[in-house]
Amino acid sequence: ENKRNVTEFILHGLTQDKTVAKVCFSLFLLFYAAIVLGNLLIIITIKTSGQLNSPMYFFLGYLSFLDISYSTVTAPKLIYDLLVEKKTISFVGCIAQLFVGHFFGCTEIFLLTAMAYDRCIAICKPLRYTNIVNKHVCGWLVAASWVGGFVHSMVQTLLTIQLPFCGPNEIDHYFCDVHPLLKLACTDTYIVGVTVAANSGAISLSCFVVLVVSYAVILVSLRTRSSEGHLKALYTCTSHITVVVLFFGPCIFIYMRPSTTFAADKMVSVFYTIITPMLNPLIYTLRNREVKNAMKKLWSRKVKQSEQ
Numbered sequence: 406e407n408k409r410n411v412t413e414f415i416l417h418g419l420t421q422d423k424t425v426a427k428v429c430f431s432l433f434l435l436f437y438a439a440i441v442l443g444n445l446l447i448i449i450t451i452k453t454s455g456q457l458n459s460p461m462y463f464f465l466g467y468l469s470f471l472d473i474s475y476s477t478v479t480a481p482k483l484i485y486d487l488l489v490e491k492k493t494i495s496f497v498g499c500i501a502q503l504f505v506g507h508f509f510g511c512t513e514i515f516l517l518t519a520m521a522y523d524r525c526i527a528i529c530k531p532l533r534y535t536n537i538v539n540k541h542v543c544g545w546l547v548a549a550s551w552v553g554g555f556v557h558s559m560v561q562t563l564l565t566i567q568l569p570f571c572g573p574n575e576i577d578h579y580f581c582d583v584h585p586l587l588k589l590a591c592t593d594t595y596i597v598g599v600t601v602a603a604n605s606g607a608i609s610l611s612c613f614v615v616l617v618v619s620y621a622v623i624l625v626s627l628r629t630r631s632s633e634g635h636l637k638a639l640y641t642c643t644s645h646i647t648v649v650v651l652f653f654g655p656c657i658f659i660y661m662r663p664s665t666t667f668a669a670d671k672m673v674s675v676f677y678t679i680i681t682p683m684l685n686p687l688i689y690t691l692r693n694r695e696v697k698n699a700m701k702k703l704w705s706r707k708v709k710q711s712e713q
Contacts, residue, residue: 411570416492443686444469454699472682475509499581512554519546521619605660
């Protein structure tokens with residue numbers, strides 16, 4: 406009965422300053438367009454190019470899809486709210502945003518871990534690579550990532566939705582997340598907060614450790630390679646490591662702690678919900694000759710078709 410007392414939440418948004426809000430509106434609209442167009446370009450390039458058929462690009466296509474999906478959970482609402490006085494979201498919409506956000510975010514964490522496993526096998530066991538990481542294995546790794554994301558999101562959502570919300574309904578954030586909602590619950594949320602932190606923290610930290618170990622093994626293995634092979638593998642791994650640090654660093658800061666909120670949380674959240682998905686296409690294309698060549702061929706093909 407208590408839960409029905411709150412039918413909507415009021416979001417404080419990113420800023421209360423109208424001038425700053427207008428600047429942020431233009432900036433984040435540009436960022437979101439870059440996320441969608443950049444990641445769509447990678448997906449189209451991988452799908453249409455016959456050269457990019459290795460497991461690495463199979464995973465990269467899914468990563469680009471997740472980046473678009475993950476940013477879409479928060480960015481359009483953030484952009485719209487920067488122009489309106491009262492920023493509201495219904496109770497159902499808030500819970501849905503929480504669920505979908507954690508679903509895509511956790512799926513991306515597992516997918517990045519699968520990508521690290523792929524690179525580790527490719528560099529450390531190149532002769533057996535095609536047998537170990539075949540299409541069947543790639544499919545299972547992606548499916549496991551989706552299932553893992555769904556289970557994690559269900560746990561977070563069920564822990565939150567069963568709490569009573571009987572009065573306060575102002576969220577000091579620009580989207581619905583677990584920690585800000587726990588502050589509004591009309592009950593002691595210590596146990597729930599610890600469970601939420603353990604759930605998110607265990608996934609983030611364990612995957613991060615696996616990633617660090619994988620890349621440490623790769624770097625040790627590269628010492629025995631020729632200079633040309635060493636550089637090519639190092640460029641690929643550097644791209645992956647950059648993406649991992651950009652995504653995992655903010656996530657660990659936000660979720661590996663009890664249900665407390667800091668002033669910096671909104672800025673850190675902007676980083677992993679918008680900035681990182683925007684940077685991923687640049688990171689993977691600027692440091693990857695095969696992707697750049699495939700994009701050039703795709704562009705040349707489109708130009709020829711338009712001239713005919």
